[in-house]
Amino acid sequence: MPASNPPSASARNAPVLNLQTQQPASAGPARTQNPPKRTAQATFEESAETPALVKMNATPYAPQRHINDHYEIVGFISSGTYGRVYKAISKQRHTFAARQTPVAKRSDGTEITAFAIKKFKPDKEGELQYTGISQSAIREMALCTELSHPALIHLVEIILESKCIFMVFEYAEHDLLQIIHHHSLLPRTPIPAVTLRSTMFQLLSGLLYLHRNWVIHRDLKPANIMVTSGGAIKIGDLGLARLFRQPMHALFSGDKVVVTIWYRAPELLLGSRHYTPAIDLWAVGCIFAELLSLRPIFKGEEAKQDSKKAVPFQRNQMGKIAEILGLPRKSDWPLLQSMPEYQSLSTVALHNPSVNRPITLEKWYKNIIGNNNYQPPKAPAPDETALDLLKNLLEYDPLKRLTAEQALQHPYFSPEKGDGKPPGWNCFNTGLENKYPPRKVSTEAHEISTGSLPGTKRTGVQDDGLLRPVQKKMRD
Amino acid sequence: MAANYWDSTQAKYWTFTKSDLAAQRSELAKLNSQLHTTYPLPDRRHMSIFIQQALNKLSRRMTLRQQALATAQIYIKRFYLHVEMRKTNPYLIMATAVYLACKMEESPHHIRIMLGEAARQWPELGVTESSKIGECEFALISTLSSRLILHHPYRALSELQSSFGLSSEEGQLAHAIINDSFNTDLPLLYPPHVIAITAVFLAVVLRPAGTLQAHSSAGSASAAGMMGIGSPGLAPSIPMLSSAAAQNALSGLAGLKQAGPKLTKLVDWLAESQVDMEAVVDATQELVSLYEAWESYSERNCKESITKFMTGFSK
Numbered sequence: 001m002p003a004s005n006p007p008s009a010s011a012r013n014a015p016v017l018n019l020q021t022q023q024p025a026s027a028g029p030a031r032t033q034n035p036p037k038r039t040a041q042a043t044f045e046e047s048a049e050t051p052a053l054v055k056m057n058a059t060p061y062a063p064q065r066h067i068n069d070h071y072e073i074v075g076f077i078s079s080g081t082y083g084r085v086y087k088a089i090s091k092q093r094h095t096f097a098a099r100q101t102p103v104a105k106r107s108d109g110t111e112i113t114a115f116a117i118k119k120f121k122p123d124k125e126g127e128l129q130y131t132g133i134s135q136s137a138i139r140e141m142a143l144c145t146e147l148s149h150p151a152l153i154h155l156v157e158i159i160l161e162s163k164c165i166f167m168v169f170e171y172a173e174h175d176l177l178q179i180i181h182h183h184s185l186l187p188r189t190p191i192p193a194v195t196l197r198s199t200m201f202q203l204l205s206g207l208l209y210l211h212r213n214w215v216i217h218r219d220l221k222p223a224n225i226m227v228t229s230g231g232a233i234k235i236g237d238l239g240l241a242r243l244f245r246q247p248m249h250a251l252f253s254g255d256k257v258v259v260t261i262w263y264r265a266p267e268l269l270l271g272s273r274h275y276t277p278a279i280d281l282w283a284v285g286c287i288f289a290e291l292l293s294l295r296p297i298f299k300g301e302e303a304k305q306d307s308k309k310a311v312p313f314q315r316n317q318m319g320k321i322a323e324i325l326g327l328p329r330k331s332d333w334p335l336l337q338s339m340p341e342y343q344s345l346s347t348v349a350l351h352n353p354s355v356n357r358p359i360t361l362e363k364w365y366k367n368i369i370g371n372n373n374y375q376p377p378k379a380p381a382p383d384e385t386a387l388d389l390l391k392n393l394l395e396y397d398p399l400k401r402l403t404a405e406q407a408l409q410h411p412y413f414s415p416e417k418g419d420g421k422p423p424g425w426n427c428f429n430t431g432l433e434n435k436y437p438p439r440k441v442s443t444e445a446h447e448i449s450t451g452s453l454p455g456t457k458r459t460g461v462q463d464d465g466l467l468r469p470v471q472k473k474m475r476d
Numbered sequence: 477m478a479a480n481y482w483d484s485t486q487a488k489y490w491t492f493t494k495s496d497l498a499a500q501r502s503e504l505a506k507l508n509s510q511l512h513t514t515y516p517l518p519d520r521r522h523m524s525i526f527i528q529q530a531l532n533k534l535s536r537r538m539t540l541r542q543q544a545l546a547t548a549q550i551y552i553k554r555f556y557l558h559v560e561m562r563k564t565n566p567y568l569i570m571a572t573a574v575y576l577a578c579k580m581e582e583s584p585h586h587i588r589i590m591l592g593e594a595a596r597q598w599p600e601l602g603v604t605e606s607s608k609i610g611e612c613e614f615a616l617i618s619t620l621s622s623r624l625i626l627h628h629p630y631r632a633l634s635e636l637q638s639s640f641g642l643s644s645e646e647g648q649l650a651h652a653i654i655n656d657s658f659n660t661d662l663p664l665l666y667p668p669h670v671i672a673i674t675a676v677f678l679a680v681v682l683r684p685a686g687t688l689q690a691h692s693s694a695g696s697a698s699a700a701g702m703m704g705i706g707s708p709g710l711a712p713s714i715p716m717l718s719s720a721a722a723q724n725a726l727s728g729l730a731g732l733k734q735a736g737p738k739l740t741k742l743v744d745w746l747a748e749s750q751v752d753m754e755a756v757v758d759a760t761q762e763l764v765s766l767y768e769a770w771e772s773y774s775e776r777n778c779k780e781s782i783t784k785f786m787t788g789f790s791k
């Protein structure tokens with residue numbers, strides 16, 4: 001928590017006239033009554049104001065719960081595209097409001113003590129008016145409220161206050177990007193095979209749940225996959241996720257570009273309008289490869305969209321894929337010719353002749369395993385079935401690509417493979433010593449007050465060597 | 477969610493028993509007894525019809541999707557279960573519900589467009605800043621506890637339609653009956669498939685027997701309603717069935733007198749399925765009673781009583 005916190009006046013006087021007079025039967029805790037005068041964290045004060053006693057038409061909005069009554073910010077984690085993420089702990093329960101609240105619990109009944117609070121800033125920085133909540137925030141709020149699975153990040157609650165949205169999640173100590181980064185530091189060590197297998201198993205289980213519930217994540221990448229200190233994988237960042245039950249045309253009409261470029265499926269690169277859950281499995285394949293090699297497998301450069309023009313063909317990214325897999329062929333992918341960018345495909349080889357002599361995934365895998373310096377018997381290399389799983393995830397034809405369900409049936413996960421046990425729900429259960437450093441949480445005030453520029457991306461993790469490209473996501 | 481309605485927040489948090497609903501409402505009324513005395517309102521179903529028709533008019537302006545309209549109506553219903561209507565500006569709540577529903581149903585409209593269209597459609601709105609919709613959106617989401625994903629009966633209807641080989645006319649009739657059901661408590665009481673089955677049942681009983689015209693006390697109106705649904709996406713502004721026709725359907729449910737092959741198939745299927753028959757019977761009754769109530773509906777009454785509490789309150 002920043003030392004320079006100015007004490008603030010009581011953030012709000014409970015308005016007399018209040019739309020929220022009644023407590024929804026289903027909402028748990030009782031409404032706060034006249035929050036006591038208190039010092040709130042500067043971070044959460046930016047736009048706090050006193051709602052005046054307003055007439056009817058003004059719909060005076062008064063939150064039922066106040067973020068500062070229940071959470072104590074310990075620091076800043078990350079500045080994402082749409083807001084900032086802070087680490088918080090439960091407030092000392094000496095305020096009246098805090099005592100009214102039942103402690104936050106997981107579905108297994110254990111108490112949650114640390115939180116990650118994602119704060120959506122109003123659309124424009126410093127905006128003093130309500131401008132309407134962005135569609136991506138609405139999606140994330142609605143989906144996180146609706147969904148619940150051990151491999152999905154757990155939403156504790158949402159607080160709407162002072163024109164900001166606070167989504168309170170269970171805190172996860174690590175994420176896959178950070179774990180990859182840790183292993184890539186010298187002396188470089190491979191991610192243990194047991195960790196890898198459990199991670200993939202949990203990730204696919206979470207994805208199967210999403211897909212069974214008609215949700216495509218659309219932004220799977222290491223930074224969006226959290227790992228708790230207990231080794232549980234938690235898929236996060238549902239800001240781009242959406243339901244695909246709707247008529248398929250609706251899927252394309254909204255946001256034109258999805259998925260961070262390195263993880264973007266070939267059908268998206270080729271301009272497909274009818275994308276399916278298969279795009280998530282391509283991303284899972286990329287993540288699998290990255291966990292093996294500790295660097296992005298298809299590290300292309302994004303072609304920028306020129307002002308209002310149509311989305312450009314991502315030639316460089318397509319080339320990176322083809323350097324390993326070769327260019328997609330009609331014989332392997334029957335619908336290839338109907339892809340909008342089919343014609344552009346022939347230009348890939350002109351810019352990148354190496355795609356004509358692709359490395360092949362076998363060779364890539366062999367090199368990686370060879371260089372990874374596994375130390376059997378204590379730290380054996382991944383089971384030989386891993387390559388086959390990887391191949392079937394990085395399958396060009398989305399119709400042939402494994403589904404989450406099929407992937408979970410893959411021999412790689414069968415009990416007799418690997419260490420002779422089925423994959424577990426703790427990816428750190430390796431019998432090895434592997435201590436990952438805790439997430440970097442900044443407590444310096446200046447970092448909290450300086451927001452990132454719109455559209456840029458900064459993570460709390462040091463970016464050296466693992467610099468992400470500026471994301472190209474067209475959210476609404 | 478989609479795959480499993482039973483795990484949805486709609487099933488878990490927004491489906492009630494009739495006595496739950498009654499208790500919740502009387503609680504709300506008790507807290508606002510003064511307002512209730514000063515500003516009496518027409519039958520709740522009349523208010524719902526008023527809101528539905530107001531939304532339909534807006535929808536014609538903005539060509540909104542049926543799905544978004546349905547979602548908006550449920551948001552409003554849930555909201556007023558917890559907030560005293562007389563303390564709100566219903567036009568602002570409607571505009572906000574539509575604004576939010578359009579985002580949820582993936583057909584968003586800019587907040588300023590939303591305000592402009594709503595203000596033109598409803599001069600009573602009396603709001604000139606889009607930030608008011610933005611603020612109201614916070615109130616709406618918070619009152620709904622962010623449970624915004626809905627399961628409507630339309631999906632179940634299209635499944636039933638193909639498995640029972642309904643004619644497109646029957647399908648449209650059932651669709652329109654579902655639209656009408658938004659004016660009752662049914663969406664707060666039963667799972668969407670129960671409402672869909674009820675609608676299909678009513679449509680199948682009524683269509684082949686030609687009861688629609690024969691029994692209809694407001695025959696021409698209902699028939700016109702039938703024709704009106706040629707344009708899907710717009711609910712007709714008149715009830716789909718006369719109460720007499722609906723009543724007839726109800727007796728059909730009990731006696732199955734004019735059971736055609738389709739009806740027999742439906743009944744057999746219902747008997748074998750896990751569908752809660754009591755719920756279907758009750759839903760049919762609710763609809764019958766809606767159509768009865770509809771006969772005394774007056775748009776003017778609803779509008780005026782809203783204007784009264786709105787002006788009274790801002791004084």
Ligand SMILES: Nc1ncnc2c1ncn2[C@@H]1O[C@H](COP(=O)(O)OP(=O)(O)OP(=O)(O)O)[C@@H](O)[C@H]1O
Binds near residue numbers: 078
């Ligand atoms: N539950 C959590 N526990 C710990 N850290 C988290 C948690 N959720 C998010 N973070 C951190 O915050 C970062 C940004 O979160 P998230 O991806 O949800 O936000 P975003 O604004 O959509 O970001 P982006 O644009 O980076 O994808 C994550 O990459 C992670 O480092």
Ligand SMILES: [Mg+2]
Binds near residue numbers: 080223224237
């Ligand atoms: Mg992210």
